[in-house]
Amino acid sequence: MIKLWSMKWQLMLYFLASSLLTLGILGFAQFYMPWDTAGGGWKFGLAVFAVLLGQAVGFVASRTFQRKVDVLHIAMLQLAKGNLKDRIQIDPIDSFHPVYKSFNEMAGALEERTRLLQEMGEERSVMERGSVETAVVEERRRLARDLHDTVSQELFAIHMSASSLPKVIGHNPDVAGQLMEQLIQMSHHAQKQMRGLISQLRPIELDGSTLEQALEKWFPEYCRAHELQGRLDVETEQPISEAIEHQLFLIIQEGMANVVKHASATEIELQLHDSGRQYVLQLADNGKGFERSAISSASHGLSTMRERAQKLGGDAEVLSGSGSGTTVRVRIPKFVKEPKGEASL
Structure with missing residues (x-):
């Protein structure tokens, strides 16, 4: 467990400064204008000033720590996006020094492991490329499935529509025109699918x-x-x-x-x-x-x-x-x- 003693003492110093300032104002007022002679407006104004002073000190303290948390948050977002090289600049006297140091160590370990994973992946990719026969068999199976699911079904539908065309022309010439249009669209789609499969059979080599x-x-x-x-x-x-x-x-x-x-x-x-x-x-x-x-x-x-x-x-x-x-x-x-x-x- 990280013990942020410096952060604790820094917060205590902020509140100590606020308390001392408030006591100093009260002492100054008591010395120069005793409470029994001061008017009610003066007392109320002094109380309001003391409250606002405490709020100002609290605002300064919260803004200081919020900025430190924002730095850590931004670094985490960069790490999540894959920018593994980003690190947080550390000030030795910064109260967040232990947190920033732990984050940098974690990011460094993640970067190293990712680098090793990439090297292993590259080696495995090279070895996998050597398995040409397995890849060819799998590609043939995939193309066979694609042919069955696309072109084969399109051709079957075209055949059925063309077979019924003579009867449609004899009984209902008006519908025949619509059927011809459907045949043209189906043949165009089948041709498009076939061109795609042919382009996959001719993959470009990167060598x-x-x-x-x-x-x-x-x-x-x-x-x-x-x-x-x-x-x-x-x-x-x-x-x-x-x-x-x-x-x-x-x-x-x-x-x-x-x-x-x-x-x-x-x-x-x-x-x-x-x-x-x-x-x-x-x-x-x-x-x-x-x-x-x-x-x-x-x-x-x-x-x-x-x-x-x-x-x-x-x-x-x-x-x-x-x-x-x-x-x-x-x-x-x-x-x-x-x-x-x-x-x-």
């Missing part, structure tokens, strides 16, 4: 190019294939490690696929920025959105994206509301490896 270069090629093509108005904004000051680039690209692919499947969006914005302390990825669309209370955290690929981010010591969150679009935000801590094996964020 030999940076993530920014890969996105400049892949993102516009993907948007055109799915009739999306896309905006790309990528700014990274330093090269990103291969493992982090790979995981970020997989997260982007997962998020874009979710937009196509679920969002009914027409516009999409992809941002990737290097804030100096962390990489911030944001994917925002203008789709129909959803209420988080009505959908589990495992839906819309959120669990997959969060797992990929957590492998590197980061996290992923989804901000959405019915009719207000969806924003996926991923934060990955940034560590700079130094020559002596030390790392800083």
